[in-house]
Amino acid sequence: MFEHFFHSWYPSYFLISAAVMAGLGFLSLRYKDSFVAKYFMIFMFLTAFQSIFSIFEITSSNLIDMIWWRNFQQIPLFISPLVLLMCAMEYVGLQSLLKKIKILLFTPITIYLLFIFTDQIHHLMRKSIEIAHYGEISKLIITSTSLSQIFMTYGYLIVFITLLLLLFYFRKIPKEQRKQTLYMIFIVSVIILHSLVLGIFKLPVVDFKALLYIPLGMVIYFGIKRRNLYSVYPIAKDIIIEHIRDGIIVLDMDYKIVDFNTAVQKMVFDFTGVSIQKGNKVQSKETLLMLREYRETGKTKYEFSKTISGNLVEYDVTFSSVLDKHEKQIGFLIVLYDVTEAKKLTRELEKSQRERLEFISNISHDIKNPLTSIIGFSEAILNGKAAADNTKVVQYIHQRSIFIQKLVEDLLYLSRLETRSIPFEFSVVDAKSFFERLFQGIQEDVINAGNSFEYQLDIERMDIEIDTKRIEQVVLNLIHNALKYTEKQDVIKARVQSKGVFIEVAIEDTGIGIDPDISDKIFERYFTDMNHPTSHGLGLAICKEIIEIHNGTIGVKSNPGTGSTFYFTLPIRG
Numbered sequence: 001m002f003e004h005f006f007h008s009w010y011p012s013y014f015l016i017s018a019a020v021m022a023g024l025g026f027l028s029l030r031y032k033d034s035f036v037a038k039y040f041m042i043f044m045f046l047t048a049f050q051s052i053f054s055i056f057e058i059t060s061s062n063l064i065d066m067i068w069w070r071n072f073q074q075i076p077l078f079i080s081p082l083v084l085l086m087c088a089m090e091y092v093g094l095q096s097l098l099k100k101i102k103i104l105l106f107t108p109i110t111i112y113l114l115f116i117f118t119d120q121i122h123h124l125m126r127k128s129i130e131i132a133h134y135g136e137i138s139k140l141i142i143t144s145t146s147l148s149q150i151f152m153t154y155g156y157l158i159v160f161i162t163l164l165l166l167l168f169y170f171r172k173i174p175k176e177q178r179k180q181t182l183y184m185i186f187i188v189s190v191i192i193l194h195s196l197v198l199g200i201f202k203l204p205v206v207d208f209k210a211l212l213y214i215p216l217g218m219v220i221y222f223g224i225k226r227r228n229l230y231s232v233y234p235i236a237k238d239i240i241i242e243h244i245r246d247g248i249i250v251l252d253m254d255y256k257i258v259d260f261n262t263a264v265q266k267m268v269f270d271f272t273g274v275s276i277q278k279g280n281k282v283q284s285k286e287t288l289l290m291l292r293e294y295r296e297t298g299k300t301k302y303e304f305s306k307t308i309s310g311n312l313v314e315y316d317v318t319f320s321s322v323l324d325k326h327e328k329q330i331g332f333l334i335v336l337y338d339v340t341e342a343k344k345l346t347r348e349l350e351k352s353q354r355e356r357l358e359f360i361s362n363i364s365h366d367i368k369n370p371l372t373s374i375i376g377f378s379e380a381i382l383n384g385k386a387a388a389d390n391t392k393v394v395q396y397i398h399q400r401s402i403f404i405q406k407l408v409e410d411l412l413y414l415s416r417l418e419t420r421s422i423p424f425e426f427s428v429v430d431a432k433s434f435f436e437r438l439f440q441g442i443q444e445d446v447i448n449a450g451n452s453f454e455y456q457l458d459i460e461r462m463d464i465e466i467d468t469k470r471i472e473q474v475v476l477n478l479i480h481n482a483l484k485y486t487e488k489q490d491v492i493k494a495r496v497q498s499k500g501v502f503i504e505v506a507i508e509d510t511g512i513g514i515d516p517d518i519s520d521k522i523f524e525r526y527f528t529d530m531n532h533p534t535s536h537g538l539g540l541a542i543c544k545e546i547i548e549i550h551n552g553t554i555g556v557k558s559n560p561g562t563g564s565t566f567y568f569t570l571p572i573r574g
């Protein structure tokens, strides 16, 4: 009578434990992004599923259905130990190893599951299957084969490895975090005990033993909530140190390397002068000098730079002392901060600041000279020293004023281009006919200037999307420069050709050429050839801005004395 009462309750025991485990799993959902707690959350859901599949098994009416539900139970049952192991590996900071062996860990489980789901065909996993009746419900009693016992042993082994791993790392853990780790060990021990009770001793979990999942879930949930298993974990410090970009080295009092993080190994220069290995003694002269100075003067901050295959690397080095419990120094902590990029930026900033000042001084100079002449000549007229109708004087005043006007206009134009505050009117044109028309117009100008002009269009019909006026302006500017720096009678050549997804326009002259030292600088806003009286160094800077707005590039190839070829590219419309 009493027995029957219990048996009718069997499904409910599972239902209750499934509900509690799923409930705790849902409560732990908020820790799904944390390292350790996420695995416990998965564990609880897996256990809930296992209970649900058990309900299906014991309430099924035929053998085939029961076998299927039993098979499904094996999925959470065998994945759970692995979840625990992954949890422990992350906890002790073995993520990278975990990543490497994850597939390996899961392979036996996958094989096992494949086997049991196809057991009807080969019986490799089950010697016999019987149905045991417990009052109104029934349950499978399975006699396993040695092969299946091997797989089960693998499952248990994984849980034991998990426990061993935690115990092993326990020694390394700082005191203040030991309690937390002890709790982890406690959880894993409870899980082992749980599986021992239910598994190894072959207690059929059909009666109230199913409820044993509930205290298990509680123990885990208490761990997550109260023991903060979701937030800090002992090896967190190690992980941070391992992943930090700065190099960290610890030396003992004899300058022997005690420990270092991975960033140090990745550093391209040799800071220690020996291969970076625990136990090796620092030999680098610079480092030894810094260590000596630190010991003698207490100075903590140093700079370290080296040129490695042509590239300068710069590091800020900070020294501090490692102290024992009694504040006695037992070693040195060296932190290396990579400041290569920061220093480079500062230098560039300083350079551009200098160039800006130079530019202001150049421009002021450029404006001051013609202005002085204008003032001089107009005063001469006012004082009666020159006749007001002296065409030469008036022409001179006019010319100088136009120079200043052009300079100011270009300056304004360039700064508006640079701040992208000029509207561009893009239209799609056929590159071949556009440049043909443009070069035909230019031909006359060049001939008037006393040179000759040849052009070559090595392209088929192809569309480009450009602001025609601005591209004309670029070409005219390059042609004018070519004329300006080339002897009369010489030929200026233009060529358009396609280069992959771009067209390239090149203007070639046989003029004075450009020194390779300055060929990069001539496109800079502030660069000007001071030798040329009508130069103000803004033309090429304007060209560069316009071409860049068109998503193209501009450049020059030149040999001093033999001429220059300026070229720019424009994207072909796909």
Ligand code: ADP
Residues within 6 Å of the ligand: 481, 482, 483, 485, 509, 511, 512, 513, 514, 522, 527, 528, 529, 530, 532, 534, 535, 536, 537, 538, 539, 540, 541, 564
């Ligand atoms: P500007 O010609 O008014 O000085 P640009 O920006 O057009 O301003 O040119 C900058 C500098 O580039 C010039 O001062 C000159 O030194 C150099 N340069 C430009 N084009 C040529 C060329 N075709 N041949 C030689 N040097 C050139």
